[in-house]
Amino acid sequence: xxxxxxxxxxxxxxxxxxxxxxxxxxxxxxxxxxxxxxxxxxxxxxxxxxxxxxxxxxxxxxxxxxxxxxxxxxxxxxxxxxxxxxxxxxxxxxxxxxxxxxxxxxxxxxxxxxxxxxxxxxxxxxxxxxxxxxxxxxxxxxxxxxxxxxxxxxxxxxxxxxxxxxxxxxxxxxxxxxxxxxxxxxxxxxxxxxxxxxxxxxxxxxxxxxxxxxxxxxxxxxxxxxxxxxxxxxxxxxxxxxxxxxxxxxxxxxxxxxxxxxxxxxxxxxxxxxxxxxxxxxxxxxxxxxxxxxxxxxxxxxxxxxxxxxxxxxxxxxxxxxxxxxxxxxxxxxxxxxxxxxxxxxxxxxxxxxxxxxxxxxxxxxxxxxxxxxxxxxxxxxxxxxx
Amino acid sequence: xxxxxxxxxxxxxxxxxxxxxxxxxxxxxxxxxxxxxxxxxxxxxxxxxxxxxxxxxxxxxxxxxxxxxxxxxxxxxxxxxxxxxxx
Numbered sequence: 001x002x003x004x005x006x007x008x009x010x011x012x013x014x015x016x017x018x019x020x021x022x023x024x025x026x027x028x029x030x031x032x033x034x035x036x037x038x039x040x041x042x043x044x045x046x047x048x049x050x051x052x053x054x055x056x057x058x059x060x061x062x063x064x065x066x067x068x069x070x071x072x073x074x075x076x077x078x079x080x081x082x083x084x085x086x087x088x089x090x091x092x093x094x095x096x097x098x099x100x101x102x103x104x105x106x107x108x109x110x111x112x113x114x115x116x117x118x119x120x121x122x123x124x125x126x127x128x129x130x131x132x133x134x135x136x137x138x139x140x141x142x143x144x145x146x147x148x149x150x151x152x153x154x155x156x157x158x159x160x161x162x163x164x165x166x167x168x169x170x171x172x173x174x175x176x177x178x179x180x181x182x183x184x185x186x187x188x189x190x191x192x193x194x195x196x197x198x199x200x201x202x203x204x205x206x207x208x209x210x211x212x213x214x215x216x217x218x219x220x221x222x223x224x225x226x227x228x229x230x231x232x233x234x235x236x237x238x239x240x241x242x243x244x245x246x247x248x249x250x251x252x253x254x255x256x257x258x259x260x261x262x263x264x265x266x267x268x269x270x271x272x273x274x275x276x277x278x279x280x281x282x283x284x285x286x287x288x289x290x291x292x293x294x295x296x297x298x299x300x301x302x303x304x305x306x307x308x309x310x311x312x313x314x315x316x317x318x319x320x321x322x323x324x325x326x327x328x329x330x331x332x333x334x335x336x337x338x339x340x341x342x343x344x345x346x347x348x349x350x351x352x353x354x355x356x357x358x359x360x361x362x363x364x365x366x367x368x369x370x371x372x373x374x375x376x377x378x379x380x381x382x383x384x385x386x387x
Numbered sequence: 388x389x390x391x392x393x394x395x396x397x398x399x400x401x402x403x404x405x406x407x408x409x410x411x412x413x414x415x416x417x418x419x420x421x422x423x424x425x426x427x428x429x430x431x432x433x434x435x436x437x438x439x440x441x442x443x444x445x446x447x448x449x450x451x452x453x454x455x456x457x458x459x460x461x462x463x464x465x466x467x468x469x470x471x472x473x474x
Contacts, residue, residue: 102447227450230427231434309403309436312428371428378409 006298007069014070018077021050030082033203034350037196039085041163044118052078052089054116056239057096061112068301072246076297079250083354084203086250088121090243090362091159095122095168098236102223111166111182123161124236125169125183125209129154133367135229140171140211142179149173149221151183151214159361161185162194162205168222169211170233177226180233181216189214200353238312240362241319242301248322248358249293255329255351256286259336266337273336282332289325296321313375320368323358330355396441396462403436404458415458430455437461443468 007015025046033039047053056071057063066074071093079086096115099107114120131137140153153171161167167183185192191210198206223232260283263274273279300314308314330352334341341348359365397415405413408424419425425433433455434445443465454464 104447224447224450230430231450234427234431307435307439309432309439311435312431316428371426374426375428379407381409 006302007073011067011070011073014066015073015077018052018074021052022077022081026078026081026085030085030203031345031347031350033082033084035202037202038163038205039082039088039203043085044088044121044163047085047088048116048118053092053118054096056093057112057116058100061100061108062116063096063112064116068242068304069298072242072297072301075243075246076250076253076294079247080254081250082203083247083251083357084201086243086247087159087201087204090240090247091124091164092118092122093243094124094236094240095166097239098124098168098222098232101235102232104219106219107182107222120165121160121163123158123164123167124240125155125158125161125167126233126237127155127157129156129208133364135170135233136178138171138178138229140169142171142173142181142216144174145215147218149179149181149216151181151189151211151216153211155209155211157195157206158209159201160205161209162192162207164205167209168236170228173225175225178229178233179225180222180228182220182222183211183214183216187214198357200350200355200357202353234312237362238315241315242304244358244362245293245300245315245318245322246297248319248326248355249290249297251351251355251358252286252290252293252322252326252329254347255326255333255355256283256290258348258351259283259286259329259333262337262340279336282336286329286332289329293318293322293325313372316363316368316372319362320365320372323355324365326358327355396465397458399440400437400461400465401458403433403440407432413458415462417458418456420452420456433461437465441465441469 044053051064052074054063055066055074059065075086075089092115096112099111111120115122126135126138128139131139140151140155142149142151151169151171155169158167164185166185168180169183170178170180173179183190189212191212193208195206195208260274263279263283264272266273274283296318300311300318303311303314333348334352337346337348340346343349401413401415404419407429408419410424437443438445449464449468453460455461
């Protein structure tokens with residue numbers, strides 16, 4: 001019903017094609033990617049051939065020129081089948097849209113067309129062993145050398161970095177000013193160490209990246225020193241949250257479908273467990289959460305497409321709600337399925353493992369509470385006259 | 388410069404800031420960033436608001452907190468930007 005109310009015909013048709021792709025090419029293979037600890041590069045290429053990897057990149061740079069809603073629908077459809085694959089769209093888009101907004105003309109022309117075709121896979125290298133949510137505390141250093149810089153430091157938990165061709169790396173220069181630069185994965189001084197044993201997102205090629213006097217030419221410096229962590233990085237994270245919010249909504253839908261199918265089939269005490277009040281409570285909460293998550297996702301992306309100032313806040317809300325709702329739904333799916341849901345051969349177990357990751361990436365629940373809670377108190381508290 | 392509804396940029400900018408932060412009133416020279424009453428989320432929202440309200444494009448070269456620190460500074464930036472873009 002929701003899609004009939006809020007989506008235009010082009011968006012509906014694309015969503016249908018995303019679902020078809022997920023049904024044919026993602027769902028049947030997703031457990032294998034999880035087990036083998038990696039989405040194959042050939043699958044990435046197949047997504048690129050379908051126009052998915054560069055869908056959000058402007059047409060002038062070889063992309064599809066999609067709106068944010070359509071990009072979200074892609075993440076919902078494929079995220080329901082594989083969080084690991086969907087994470088590719090998350091990180092590729094974080095880097096691509098950062099360059100679209102803040103890159104130089106030369107950087108856009110050099111990097112965006114191959115990124116649109118997935119000839120270049122890009123990772124957003126922010127998190128460090130000691131630095132997560134507090135991005136202002138990054139310890140990676142950009143030391144001036146000639147016209148460029150020497151990069152030193154370690155990034156960790158970087159999605160798709162094990163197979164990425166370039167990294168957008170964040171750090172500070174010797175004056176303490178925030179900086180960002182593009183580094184090729186095979187450049188001298190770069191060491192990539194894959195992190196294979198993740199709880200969820202097992203196919204998403206996470207790794208630790210070490211930079212040892214790695215050279216960054218001036219042409220690959222992104223943004224103005226000192227303003228990178230306030231303006232450049234938040235823009236990339238904003239697009240990461242759009243992707244994660246929708247991917248969480250997709251995972252939530254997968255939980256709903258898995259739970260409902262099982263509850264209708266499974267019989268206890270003389271009837272299907274879907275008839276039991278306690279199970280109905282779980283499926284009711286799941287269904288309402290799914291509808292609410294979709295509303296928040298669509299409205300936040302409509303705000304983004306309208307270039308509305310409040311888009312960033314609405315995306316924060318969508319990511320916050322969807323990821324938490326997905327985690328609740330995944331837990332309840334296991335509860336409904338009992339022992340069957342606890343076995344690795346069951347999709348529910350993978351949904352459960354990946355759902356927890358959603359509450360951590362692109363802003364933990366607690367960081368989003370810090371921002372949104374303060375905003376809401378300021379906005380609404382002053383409307384009440386003091387007694 | 389006046390907009391279609393005859394509001395000065397200062398009025399529009401002041402109205403937007405006051406709608407979004409807890410201030411009973413706002414002096415046009417008050418430094419909202421130095422005072423710590425806005426966060427980085429609002430900095431980006433303000434930038435997006437300016438782009439939409441005044442049909443301008445904020446570039447990397449424009450990113451200087453001096454341009455956005457107060458109502459008057461922001462208004463001056465908008466006027467300068469409109470002058471540059473319409474030239």
